[in-house]
Amino acid sequence: MIIQDWMKQNVVSIPYTATIREAAILFHKNHVGVLPVVDDQKHLKGIIRLQDLLSLELPDFYKLLPDFDFVHDFGAVETHQPSAQEIEMPVIKLMQPALFLEQTCGLLRAYAVMLKHDLYDLPIVNEAKELVGIVSRVDIGTAIISTWNTITESNS
Amino acid sequence: MITGIIVSIIFLASLWLIFSEKLNRTITSMVGAFLIVGIGLLMGFYSEEEAIASIDFNTLGLLFGMMLLVALLEPTGFFQFLAVWAGRLSKGQPVRLLILLGTITTLVSMFLDNVTTVVLIAPVTILICEILGVNPIPYLISEALLSNTGGVATLVGDPPNVLIGSEAGLSFNDFLTHSLPIVIFVWLVSLWLLRYIFRQELKAVPPNVDALYELNPAESLEDRKTAQKVLIVLAGAIILFFLHSVLHISPSFVALSAAAVALVWTRPDIKETLKRVEWSILIFFAALFVMVGGLEASGVLESIVSALSTFKSIPPALFGVALIWITAILSGVVDNVPITIAMIPVIKGLGAAGMNIDPLWWALAFGAGFGGNGTIIGSTANIVVVTVSERTRTPITSTIWNKTGLPVMVTTCTVASLLYTLAYYFFY
Numbered sequence: 001m002i003i004q005d006w007m008k009q010n011v012v013s014i015p016y017t018a019t020i021r022e023a024a025i026l027f028h029k030n031h032v033g034v035l036p037v038v039d040d041q042k043h044l045k046g047i048i049r050l051q052d053l054l055s056l057e058l059p060d061f062y063k064l065l066p067d068f069d070f071v072h073d074f075g076a077v078e079t080h081q082p083s084a085q086e087i088e089m090p091v092i093k094l095m096q097p098a099l100f101l102e103q104t105c106g107l108l109r110a111y112a113v114m115l116k117h118d119l120y121d122l123p124i125v126n127e128a129k130e131l132v133g134i135v136s137r138v139d140i141g142t143a144i145i146s147t148w149n150t151i152t153e154s155n156s
Numbered sequence: 157m158i159t160g161i162i163v164s165i166i167f168l169a170s171l172w173l174i175f176s177e178k179l180n181r182t183i184t185s186m187v188g189a190f191l192i193v194g195i196g197l198l199m200g201f202y203s204e205e206e207a208i209a210s211i212d213f214n215t216l217g218l219l220f221g222m223m224l225l226v227a228l229l230e231p232t233g234f235f236q237f238l239a240v241w242a243g244r245l246s247k248g249q250p251v252r253l254l255i256l257l258g259t260i261t262t263l264v265s266m267f268l269d270n271v272t273t274v275v276l277i278a279p280v281t282i283l284i285c286e287i288l289g290v291n292p293i294p295y296l297i298s299e300a301l302l303s304n305t306g307g308v309a310t311l312v313g314d315p316p317n318v319l320i321g322s323e324a325g326l327s328f329n330d331f332l333t334h335s336l337p338i339v340i341f342v343w344l345v346s347l348w349l350l351r352y353i354f355r356q357e358l359k360a361v362p363p364n365v366d367a368l369y370e371l372n373p374a375e376s377l378e379d380r381k382t383a384q385k386v387l388i389v390l391a392g393a394i395i396l397f398f399l400h401s402v403l404h405i406s407p408s409f410v411a412l413s414a415a416a417v418a419l420v421w422t423r424p425d426i427k428e429t430l431k432r433v434e435w436s437i438l439i440f441f442a443a444l445f446v447m448v449g450g451l452e453a454s455g456v457l458e459s460i461v462s463a464l465s466t467f468k469s470i471p472p473a474l475f476g477v478a479l480i481w482i483t484a485i486l487s488g489v490v491d492n493v494p495i496t497i498a499m500i501p502v503i504k505g506l507g508a509a510g511m512n513i514d515p516l517w518w519a520l521a522f523g524a525g526f527g528g529n530g531t532i533i534g535s536t537a538n539i540v541v542v543t544v545s546e547r548t549r550t551p552i553t554s555t556i557w558n559k560t561g562l563p564v565m566v567t568t569c570t571v572a573s574l575l576y577t578l579a580y581y582f583f584y
């Protein structure tokens with residue numbers, strides 16, 4: 001069982017010359033959580049996550065608080081919008097270094113990598129390091145479960 | 157003579173490593189102490205017993221006891237509670253919020269560690285500012301500056317004071333009668349200055365005051381029972397600090413007893429509590445004491461004394477003011493603890509040379525305390541607020557600090573110098 005049989009081949013990516021605004025439009029239109037950032041040759045440069053864009057609206061100061069049960073209204077944070085300047089920033093400003101796997105990687109190994117690095121989506125590349133697909137934890141998890149004998153039997 | 161030169165070279169090299177941050181200060185001081193004791197043993201001027209005896213256990217005990225009390229109070233959410241309560245009480249008015257948060261930070265840091273106070277109050281400050289929709293910079297910078305200022309007021313407020321108190325034999329009440337009045341004055345001047353510096357930011361009317369009332373202080377206090385117990389013990393300790401010279405007990409005995417009572421009353425997970433104690437500071441202090449002990453044993457201090465006796469002709473008030481500024485400028489560039497430790501033998505040397513050094517200890521405390529305000533790296537509290545501000549939309553830059561912290565440092569040192577001179581002519 002290798003990952004290329006289960007990955008989404010129709011991967012939505014974004015060129016590294018794009019802006020945050022273009023990324024926001026792609027996230028919204030495709031309803032995805034991660035966009036691989038690629039160059040002209042489809043080489044993976046990094047990833048941009050939905051949460052990186054949202055950090056423009058909610059700075060991560062809240063992580064410093066042990067909890068925020070006592071905060072019942074986020075007040076001005078709720079209505080804050082990123083500035084025009086932030087929206088027109090190049091996407092590489094918020095881009096994260098990408099962890100990726102080759103398409104021949106085994107499913108359980110891929111799943112372990114995701115757990116270890118607390119990832120929910122992983123870009124997949126071919127031998128030439130070109131982006132060829134993306135998998136989510138759910139894609140891998142359900143693929144593994146589908147191989148369990150009992151599941152296959154009850155399905156049939 | 158040769159021993160003195162070798163020990164001085166090790167001591168100065170260690171100070172240089174600490175100041176230039178080439179090597180962690182705790183590691184440097186341990187290596188320095190080991191080298192000095194080793195050479196002392198080889199050349200026969202410093203024994204292991206003398207090295208142990210040179211550690212000031214009064215300083216260490218006082219710091220350790222207070223660190224334990226803070227370690228017990230920290231997870232209860234008490235600091236968070238204070239900041240939330242101040243936020244609600246301010247009714248969203250920026251100047252009121254600045255004064256309330258500043259006052260709370262000062263009062264807490266007069267008795268507890270500045271860094272812990274700022275670490276716990278700054279995130280709630282950012283939260284309040286974000287909810288209100290105002291820039292957190294004025295509040296964060298004020299908290300750091302006012303906590304540094306407040307720490308100067310008491311014997312237990314700041315590590316340099318603990319050191320000075322122990323080396324000069326000053327009691328808790330000595331600090332209340334000598335340092336506190338000057339700190340109150342300096343504090344008011346700082347607050348006025350901060351209000352002036354941030355007048356533009358504080359003018360803006362917060363758009364979202366209603367959301368502030370949705371903050372529930374009671375819910376922010378996570379462990380009310382433990383907080384109450386620790387605060388009762390802390391109050392008892394403060395009362396005993398007032399009386400320690402009458403009762404002939406040391407401040408370190410008071411702090412350690414209070415920690416023991418608080419531990420037995422709250423019975424926490426002791427491993428977790430001990431993890432919150434800043435061992436690196438305690439080890440750093442102990443090792444520095446061993447190094448200074450080696451300096452004394454090798455006869456270096458005597459040479460300093462003879463070198464310093466030429467300064468006897470300088471008017472002592474002027475000497476004190478010069479000491480405030482020298483210590484302050486040095487404390488702006490490097491941590492004030494090694495500065496204080498390096499200055500202590502110099503002041504003792506002046507005393508041995510016949511100068512009245514009682515007023516100089518205060519000059520050292522003011523310089524070390526107020527000087528840290530001048531730059532971001534001047535005090536750990538400053539570094540903390542700058543670091544947390546990086547998680548907001550408006551990080552504090554060195555340019556911002558130079559426009560705010562530096563004027564406050566210069567003004568407070570000027571005011572302290574004037575008051576020091578006045579007090580000198582009245583009381584000495």
